[in-house]
Amino acid sequence: MTGFFGKRKTYVSAILGAALVVAGCSSGAESSPEATFAKELIGTYERVEPVPAPDGSTAYLRQIVTASASDSPNTVTQTLTTEAFFDEELTQPVLKYVSVGPCVIVQPSSIPGGFEVDCTNDSSTLTVFVTEPALLEGLGIDDCNLTAGEPADVSNGCAAPTFLVSNCVDMDVFALSEDGANFSWGDQTQNRCERRSTELEPESFQRVTS
Secondary structure (H helix, E strand, C coil): CCHHHHHHHHHHHHHHHHHHHHHHHHHHHHCCHHHHHHHHHCEEEEEEEEEECCCCCEEEEEEEEEEEECCCCCEEEEEEEEEEECCCCCCCEEEEEEEEEEEEEEEECCCCCEEEEEECCCEEEEEECCCCHHHHHHHCCCCCCCCCCCCEECCCCCCCCCCCCCCCCEEEEEEECCCCCEEEEECCCCCCCCCCCCCECCCCEEEEEC
């Protein structure tokens, strides 16, 4: 006669067994190549480059990409911050654009060190620090009703084509160098709503934090 405790023991054993099966499945998912890449990707990367300003002078663009962990082992949250400055020392800001959204690591890419990713955009904001009409018009952002120092939602596309916010799934490629010190996007000149990048951008980002 097993009695209550005998039955309870059997019940608990079944629950523990099921839990171990679930844990085993979860462990397998977390050790997949996509999950491993997502974990390696977590960190902040930066690059600075000179760009032509609307008046013919040279401005400086700083782009910061932060990949942070999400609830899914195959997904990271990408935060892209793009800042424009008048000076090479990056002390005279013109504007700051920030977009945030999840990127799902789909599968390894044919590009060495790369993985195919599907990204979507959750939010896009633009802050200007200079409101000279000619400058805003030259940047193509004069239709966004911007106030100096105040972030404005530009997900309606008012800042395009300077800051093109797409509502599609962005089919991109992320790549890390072997030592993890350099991060690259796929070619950003392609329409990634229609096809995935097959080449990397020539300029990579340098890792600044892990």
